[in-house]
Amino acid sequence: MPRSPLVRQVPMLAVVLAAAACARKQPPAPQAQAGPNHIFVTAQDYAFTAPDSIPAGLEMFHLVNKGPSLHHLQVVALDSGKTVSDLMAAMKNPGPPPAWARFVGGPNAAAPTGVDTTVAYVTLAAGNYAILCFIPDTAGVPHFMHGMIRALTVTPTGETPASPPQADVVVHLTDYAFNITGAVTAGPHVIRIVDDGPDVHEMLIARMAPHAKAMDLVNWVERGHMHGRPPAWPLGGATALSPGAEEEVTVTLTPGDYGLFCFMPGPDGKDHVLHGMVKDLKVS
Ligand SMILES: [Cu+2]
Numbered sequence: 001m002p003r004s005p006l007v008r009q010v011p012m013l014a015v016v017l018a019a020a021a022c023a024r025k026q027p028p029a030p031q032a033q034a035g036p037n038h039i040f041v042t043a044q045d046y047a048f049t050a051p052d053s054i055p056a057g058l059e060m061f062h063l064v065n066k067g068p069s070l071h072h073l074q075v076v077a078l079d080s081g082k083t084v085s086d087l088m089a090a091m092k093n094p095g096p097p098p099a100w101a102r103f104v105g106g107p108n109a110a111a112p113t114g115v116d117t118t119v120a121y122v123t124l125a126a127g128n129y130a131i132l133c134f135i136p137d138t139a140g141v142p143h144f145m146h147g148m149i150r151a152l153t154v155t156p157t158g159e160t161p162a163s164p165p166q167a168d169v170v171v172h173l174t175d176y177a178f179n180i181t182g183a184v185t186a187g188p189h190v191i192r193i194v195d196d197g198p199d200v201h202e203m204l205i206a207r208m209a210p211h212a213k214a215m216d217l218v219n220w221v222e223r224g225h226m227h228g229r230p231p232a233w234p235l236g237g238a239t240a241l242s243p244g245a246e247e248e249v250t251v252t253l254t255p256g257d258y259g260l261f262c263f264m265p266g267p268d269g270k271d272h273v274l275h276g277m278v279k280d281l282k283v284s
Helices: 007-024 086-091 214-222
Strands: 037-044 045-050 053-055 057-065 074-078 099-105 118-126 127-132 150-154 171-173 177-181 187-197 201-208 231-243 246-254 256-261 278-284
Touching: 007 187, 037 053, 045 278, 074 086, 074 118, 074 177, 074 231, 086 150, 099 231, 127 201, 171 201, 171 246, 187 201, 187 231, 201 214, 214 278, 231 256
Parallel strands: 037 057, 053 150, 171 187
Antiparallel strands: 037 045, 057 118, 074 099, 074 127, 118 246, 127 150, 171 177, 187 246, 201 231, 201 256, 256 278
């Protein structure tokens, strides 16, 4: 009597299952990412040119500002399946951002010359993100309302993210101060910027114009509404970081006067620079 096809298939199925079980016992070791993914973003009035999709891991964002206005690059992680439309809707409400929108940094403002590039190393997991510019125009309208907002999809790779470069200066952001360890001297630096909370903070680094102090830039923004020539030259830094988030930036300093600034709005509506989150730095 011929055996039924089903009986003939059972041993074959057993072999396949055994092979699958064997494969499960020895998962391939995750490969280390060879180095950062270089992500080039161009800002202009008012749009970003940027990739729609990038691989997960250590991202090195390079921001070029073709101007004429100041622009920065804010990366926001959108959890719980939220989209750029959800973020736009949420930002119409005053007050703190919703829990599903995490500020994960990015390069802060680059001068509108198209020559300087500001950079930031940010480690991103796969998921949905938005990139946007929060800097306001002279009427106080943030640039994302003029179209400087894009979706960014970060795709999984199965690789272990590469390590960011070793920092020689670390800045902890608190309510409301910049706490610096390491020597801020003339020359190239890798600066690690960490938000210790409880609020969201940024750190703009700017070289002051001759005889200008950090408060002169605060007054230009807060009282002068960014009209006329700024008393400082932006060199990047970190855009907003939620508590616990961090990034590395590279910057080359020459002797002179610099300032650190956080223009994030506080719970009272006043920007953190007006709560003392502004610092003069002399570099020699
Ligand atoms: Cu702040």
